[in-house]
Amino acid sequence: MIRPFRVGIAGLGTVGASVIQILDRQNRTVAQRGGRPVQVVGVSARDRAKDRGFDLSRFTWFDDPLALARSEEVDCVVELIGGADGTAHEVVRTALSLGKHVVTANKALLAKHGSALASLAEEKGVSLAFEASVAGGIPVIKTLREALPGNRVSRLYGILNGTCNYILSRMELEGLTFAECLKDAQRLGYAEADPTFDVEGFDTAHKLAILTSLAFGSKIDAEAIYVEGISSIAPLDLAMAHELGFRIKLLGVAERTETGIEQRVHPTMVPKTSSIAQVMGVTNAVTIDADAVKELTLIGPGAGGDATASAVVADIADVAGGKAGTTFGRPVADLEAAPRAPMQRHEGGYYIRLTVHDRPGVAAGVATRMAEADISLESILQKRSEMAATKDPHGRSGAPVPLVLITYAATEASIRSALDKISRDGLIAEPPQVIRIERE
Known part of the structure; x- marks a missing residue:
């Protein structure tokens, strides 16, 4: 009998709870895809008493997520804590050091420590998978890493933050101000109490850093990204864009240029006739320009419990079946330190x-x-x-x-x-x- 692939989940927020629920209802399919049963054996979160819609007693509870990462009963740690440093970083680094696979949705962690963690995963012969870190349920990581080896990517760009796209969509369609739309987004749960990370473009920049590495075979270089947010956009700008045949989106753009790899995040006018201009509300989209496929656009839910959990479960199935592949599509030693293309150029x-x-x-x-x-x-x-x-x-x-x-x-x-x-x-x-x- 094949031994189950034993999973420990650190972080039981909306996404973590959805992962368990998806694994419960899709257990047979996940086992078929991975070639072995998948079993959640341990969990860790801040509040044990919180009602998450399922029985926690069937799992071993760890007050300390580091103890979960060290447990000999766990083959794969799913990190859903968040944050570039602190506990999330310690949990992932500890798990990899002990030869355990890791699945994470943490774009901030990868943008800052991705190369070092990928190198550690290679050294220990385990997988570091992160499909859920960019664009929620859209399989853009898998597409770049596995589906396009016969292509030379020249540019990728996308709507990578649902909060900003929701705000800009409402501003355009209803003539509202940024402040009015932000307040409504916070009420609906699309924006945090402190929305700076989203609306000033930093969330998009972290995601773009990951996609750039996958697309161009470069080392992650989040510091090279030029960043502007959407807080200065006025209703008049959206009205003028409409009059001129454009729509305003917050885009993350990575592009090959004569001077290097240009990475930028900023409000952008895109032609109304373009695919990406049709993407409204909290939906995300990524367009990849390459020599063989020409233009490929992926559109779907960029956030939310089930959508993000879907990507986490896909990674778990791949890791269980030994199909996760190299972290950034090639060995870390082969990633190039691409020249930065200055924004002034x-x-x-x-x-x-x-x-x-x-x-x-x-x-x-x-x-x-x-x-x-x-x-x-x-x-x-x-x-x-x-x-x-x-x-x-x-x-x-x-x-x-x-x-x-x-x-x-x-x-x-x-x-x-x-x-x-x-x-x-x-x-x-x-x-x-x-x-x-x-x-x-």
Whole structure:
């Protein structure tokens, strides 16, 4: 008789509880996929008395998750504690050191310690699996690691944070402010009490660091990622995007360039006709551009108990059957320290919203500074308020009004240089809004 694959789960929040429930109802299928029965033998969490919808008495309870990681009764530790350091890191490192397999959903841990932990897993001859760490139930890790060895990836980009996508979707469809949508997202449980990690782009950056390593065979380099969040996006930006044929998304983008691997997270205008523009609400999406498959887009639930647990269970089945493969698709020693492509060298189209003084010569002054920086303008739109139009027979009041520019391809450095000069010229009343455009 084949001995069961014995699993210990550290962390019994929404995802951990869902893992146990999925394994209960899909036990036979998981055993068939893995080639052996899977049995949860131990669990650890902060609160033993909490009702999680199933009987905890059938498992060995560990007050200390490190004791679970050290238990001789456990073959595989599932880490669902979270956090880049502290207990989560100690649990994973301890389990690997003792020759135990690890399955984790912890993107922060992998973004910071992924290479070292993968090296330890190789040394001990065990698996470190992490499908659930990026995009919830979407099998993007497996796709990059196992399905595309015949491809050279040139770019990947995606919506990797459901909270931000929900907020931007609501802002666009209902004309709400960022603050109003954030408050509603918190009420519905889509955003944390402190939403900084999500809305300022750091969660997306951690996930992008992992995908970049898998896509380009590079060492994880989260410090190389340029990060902007969505808190500065105004309803006017979304309305202008709509008028211009775009939609605004928070994207994580990794791309091969002549100067190295460019990694960036920021609000982005994408054409409404693109696949990724259709992704609304808390849904995630990842698009992979490669030479053989051309463009491949994966769309699905990026968070939630069952969706994330589905990815965890898939990893457990693969590890049980010895099919988990190399952590990052190749030995750690073969991962390259890819040159960083400085954000200042990024080249693309830009949406620029300036709040200018409504007086003669301002638009011409702005256009002159852009031309001096070799920036070509695709369009320029000035919005005047009804109040301004009634103040002066020429429709000018001197009051601040929005001036929107769309550029052809330009470098980040040239855009910033021109905007600095425009500011010094006294032509704008507020800091400029700059959103990059990602063409298909």
